[in-house]
Amino acid sequence: MMKEELLQKTTTHFEVRFNAPPQAIFLSPGRINIIGEHVDYNDGFVLPAAIDKYICFAITSLETDECVLVAEDLDEEYSFSLTDELIPVKPMWANFILGGLHQLKQKGLKLKGFQLVFSSTIPIGAGLSSSAALECGLIYAMNNLFSLELSKQTIALMGQQTSHSFVGVKCGIMDQFACVFGKKDSALKLDCTSLDYSYFDADLGSYSLLLLDSHVKHEHLTSGYNVRREEVETGLNIIKVQYPEVSSFRSCTLSQVNSLRKELGENLFKRCSFVVKEIQRVNEAAYSIQNKDYKTLGKLMLETHDGLSRDYEVSCEELDFLVNKASAVPGVLGARMMGGGFGGCSINLVRKKSIDPLIENLSAAYFEKFKIDLSAYQIQISDGIHQVK
Numbered sequence: 001m002m003k004e005e006l007l008q009k010t011t012t013h014f015e016v017r018f019n020a021p022p023q024a025i026f027l028s029p030g031r032i033n034i035i036g037e038h039v040d041y042n043d044g045f046v047l048p049a050a051i052d053k054y055i056c057f058a059i060t061s062l063e064t065d066e067c068v069l070v071a072e073d074l075d076e077e078y079s080f081s082l083t084d085e086l087i088p089v090k091p092m093w094a095n096f097i098l099g100g101l102h103q104l105k106q107k108g109l110k111l112k113g114f115q116l117v118f119s120s121t122i123p124i125g126a127g128l129s130s131s132a133a134l135e136c137g138l139i140y141a142m143n144n145l146f147s148l149e150l151s152k153q154t155i156a157l158m159g160q161q162t163s164h165s166f167v168g169v170k171c172g173i174m175d176q177f178a179c180v181f182g183k184k185d186s187a188l189k190l191d192c193t194s195l196d197y198s199y200f201d202a203d204l205g206s207y208s209l210l211l212l213d214s215h216v217k218h219e220h221l222t223s224g225y226n227v228r229r230e231e232v233e234t235g236l237n238i239i240k241v242q243y244p245e246v247s248s249f250r251s252c253t254l255s256q257v258n259s260l261r262k263e264l265g266e267n268l269f270k271r272c273s274f275v276v277k278e279i280q281r282v283n284e285a286a287y288s289i290q291n292k293d294y295k296t297l298g299k300l301m302l303e304t305h306d307g308l309s310r311d312y313e314v315s316c317e318e319l320d321f322l323v324n325k326a327s328a329v330p331g332v333l334g335a336r337m338m339g340g341g342f343g344g345c346s347i348n349l350v351r352k353k354s355i356d357p358l359i360e361n362l363s364a365a366y367f368e369k370f371k372i373d374l375s376a377y378q379i380q381i382s383d384g385i386h387q388v389k
Contacts, residue, residue: 001121003027003052003054003121006054006056006119006120006121007025007027007056007388009056009072009119010025010056010057010058010072010117010118010119011025011058013058013070013072013117013119014058014060014070014115014117017070017115017117018060018068018115018117020060022058022059022060022115022117023059023060023061023145024058024059024060024141024144024145024387025056025057025058025059025387025388026056026057026059026137026140026141026144026385026386026387026388027054027055027056027057027137027385027386027388028054028055028056028057028133028134028136028137028140028179028385029050029051029052029053029054029122029133029179029182029382029383029384029385030050030051030053030054030122030128030129030130030133030179031048031049031050031051031128031129031132031133031174031175031178031179031182032048032049032051032128032209032211032338032347032379032381033046033047033048033174033178033338033339033347034047034048034049034187034202034209034285034289034297034301034347035047035278035281035282035285035297035300035301035304035336036048036174036278036279036281036282036285037278037304037308037312037336037337037338037339037341038228038274038275038278038308038312038314038340038341039192039249039275039278039279039282040171040172040173040174040190040192041170041171041172041192041229042192042232042236042248042249042275042279043192043193043248043249043250044192044249044250044275044278044279044282045189045190045191045192045279045282045283045286046172046174046189046190046192046282047187047188047189047190047200047282047285047286047289048174048175048177048178048182048187048188048190049178049182049186049187049188049202049381050178050179050181050182050183050381050382050383050384051128051182051379051380051381051382052379052380052381052382053120053121053122053123053128053377053379054120054121054122054133055118055119055120055122055130055133055134055137056118056119056120057116057117057118057137057138057141058116058117058118059114059115059116059117059141059145060114060115061112061113061114061145061146062112062113062114062115063112063113064112064113065081065082065083065112065113066079066080066081066082066113067079067080067081067082067101067113067114067115067116068114068115068116069094069097069116069118070115070116070117070118071091071093071094071118072117072118072119073119073120074093076091076093078091078094080098081113082101082105082111082112082113086098086099086101086102086105087102088166088167092167093134095162095166095167096131096134096135096138096162096163096166096167097116097134097135097138098166099135099161099162099163099165099166099167100135100138100139100142100158100159100162101138101142102162102165102166103139103158103161103162104139104142104148104158109146109148110146111142111146112146114145116138116141118134118137120133123213123375123377125215125217125343125344126211126213126344126345126375126377127338127339127340127343127344127345128211128339128345129175129178129179131163131167131169131175132159132163132175132176132178132179133179133385135158135159135162135163135176136155136156136158136159136176136179136180136385137179137385139155139158139159139162140155140180140385143155144387152180152181152384153180153195155176155180155385156173156176156177156179156180156181157173157176159175159176159179159180160172160173160175160176163176169225169226170225170226170229171225172192173190173192173195174190174192177190177195177197178190178384179384179385180384180385181197181384182381182382182383182384182385183199183383183384184381184382184383185201185202185203185381186199186200186201186202186381187199187200187202187286187289187381188200189282189286193248193250200286200289200290201289201290202289202381204294204349205292205294206351206352206353207294207333207349207350207351207352208349208350208351208352208355208378209347209348209349209350209379209381210347210348210350210355210358210359210376210377210378210379211338211345211346211347211348211376211377211379212322212326212345212346212348212359212362212374212375212376213344213345213374213375213376213377214316214318214319214322214343214344214345214346214366214372214374215372215373215374215375216316216318216343216370216372217342217343217344218316218342218343219342224314224340224341224342225314225340225341228271228312228314231267231268231271232249232268232271232272232275234268235264235268235269235271235272236248236249236252236272238260238263238264238268239252239256239257239260239264239272242256242259242260242263243256249272249275249276249279250279252272252276253276254273254276254277257269257272257273257276258273270310270311270312270313271311271312273311274307274308274311274312277303277307278304278307281300281303281304284296284300285297285300285301288300294333294349295333297333297334297349298332298333298334298335298349299333299334300334301333301334301335301336301347301349302323302327302334302335302336304336305323305335305336305337305346308336308337308341309337312341314337314340314341314342315337315341315342316341316342316343318343318366318370318372319337319341319343319344319346320337321365321366321369321370322335322346322362322366322374323335323336323337323346325361325362325365325366326346326348326350326358326362329354329357329358329361329362330354331350331351331353331354331357331358332348332349332350332351332354332358333349333350333351334348334349335347335348335349345377355378359374359376362374363376
């Protein structure tokens with residue numbers, strides 16, 4: 001579904017449900033991460049970009065405290081009053097909205113009730129951060145609707161806090177930041193500690209980024225994610241004891257990690273060496289994009305996948321299969337799993353004219369091996385959250 005169709009569908013649904021056109025419409029994008037996986041919570045750098053898959057919000061403010069949320073794709077509604085104590089509830093999707101409102105209330109900001117219909121073209125469970133698009137899109141809409149004067153950075157941080165407090169995922173800041181700060185045809189190099197960022201021209205010329213959705217979501221995602229966070233924290237503390245000058249993984253060298261292999265034990269050693277190498281790869285990838293050196297970018301993506309699969313152990317059989325098959329196809333410069341892991345998408349750097357044959361070959365091979373239909377998403381790098389005039 002194209003952007004125009006999404007806007008039309010959401011607006012029409014709003015008009016039918018509430019007997020009036022919406023006051024405002026917002027688009028909140030999903031995101032890809034070109035490179036820099038599992039380093040956003042490790043003081044690293046990441047290289048994400050917003051994409052042309054969106055959640056569309058059609059919304060009208062009210063003069064009461066009543067709020068009506070309509071999740072059009074799920075055919076579900078949730079109503080409440082802003083005077084209620086806002087706590088996590090049963091329909092999971094509502095928590096991405098309630099969490100944001102809870103924080104706005106905590107800041108003492110003046111809100112009114114509203115009617116909201118939202119609909120999405122971001123594939124759920126593909127690792128494209130539909131959750132960040134939902135939580136940040138809502139806060140952004142409130143900010144515009146009620147003139148709250150929040151900065152873009154504050155909106156991103158409040159989105160992250162929503163995931164922590166209402167959804168129970170201790171995510172880093174990357175997804176929310178990319179969603180809010182995305183810029184057309186630009187990759188965003190983000191320092192996850194200081195939140196300094198810079199844009200790199202990512203008009204890829206005769207190449208394109210292609211996502212292949214494995215359509216698997218192994219159960220380990222939330223638990224595995226939180227366990228990895230604990231493992232690297234433990235590892236870093238061991239490193240700091242031996243090397244007091246190390247304040248974070250960013251100031252840690254590979255030789256320091258290698259020298260503590262015995263103290264760390266094999267498991268923590270693998271986790272920590274992945275993080276140190278990945279932080280370095282992001283810096284190299286940003287320069288590769290800037291210099292239009294796509295061959296090096298592809299090589300770095302393959303190295304990242306190898307590290308995620310063997311050392312960080314967050315890949316799965318299906319993603320390894322997709323990456324190995326794709327990387328053997330002429331015209332593919334790089335491929336890797338993207339996101340938290342245990343399922344979701346692979347991201348592939350492909351010559352444009354090789355895209356169709358690649359999809360055809362891989363779809364057949366993937367179905368033969370796993371009896372699962374593969375989905376392919378050709379994406380464009382787009383602007384972050386914005387109001388549609």
